[in-house]
Amino acid sequence: MMHADLIDQHDLLNQLRSLGFEVSGSADEACKAVVCGLNDTNVRALKGLVEKLYTGSATILPAVREAIDRHLLPGLAQFKHPSPH
Numbered sequence: 001m002m003h004a005d006l007i008d009q010h011d012l013l014n015q016l017r018s019l020g021f022e023v024s025g026s027a028d029e030a031c032k033a034v035v036c037g038l039n040d041t042n043v044r045a046l047k048g049l050v051e052k053l054y055t056g057s058a059t060i061l062p063a064v065r066e067a068i069d070r071h072l073l074p075g076l077a078q079f080k081h082p083s084p085h
Contacts, residue, residue: 005056005057005058005059006058006059006060006061007053007058007059007060007061007064008061008064009026009027009061009063009064011064012027012030012031012053012064012067012068013027013030015049015053016030016034016049019042019045019046019049020042020045021033021034021037021042026063026067027063027064027067027068028063028066028067028070028071030067031067031068031070031071031072031075032071034046034071034072034075035071035072035074035075035076038075038076038079043076043079046072046076047076050068050072050073050076053068
């Protein structure tokens with residue numbers, strides 16, 4: 001029997017929680033919430049997670065990939081470091 005590694009909504013939420021994000025709901029809702037709370041520390045961790053997901057051997061389910069593409073990638077690309085006072 002063949003076993004495929006899949007990244008589903010539950011897996012994504014668990015991985016986001018392991019980075020310290022408080023998320024719930026769907027993958028889409030969680031990704032939306034995550035980009036609203038980005039800071040210098042968690043943006044690096046989130047970039048690492050997205051890179052790991054996209055370069056790993058596991059299959060990302062379509063709804064999860066769409067949520068990442070729609071919210072996380074643009075949020076990471078647009079993240080601006082706060083200017084020091």
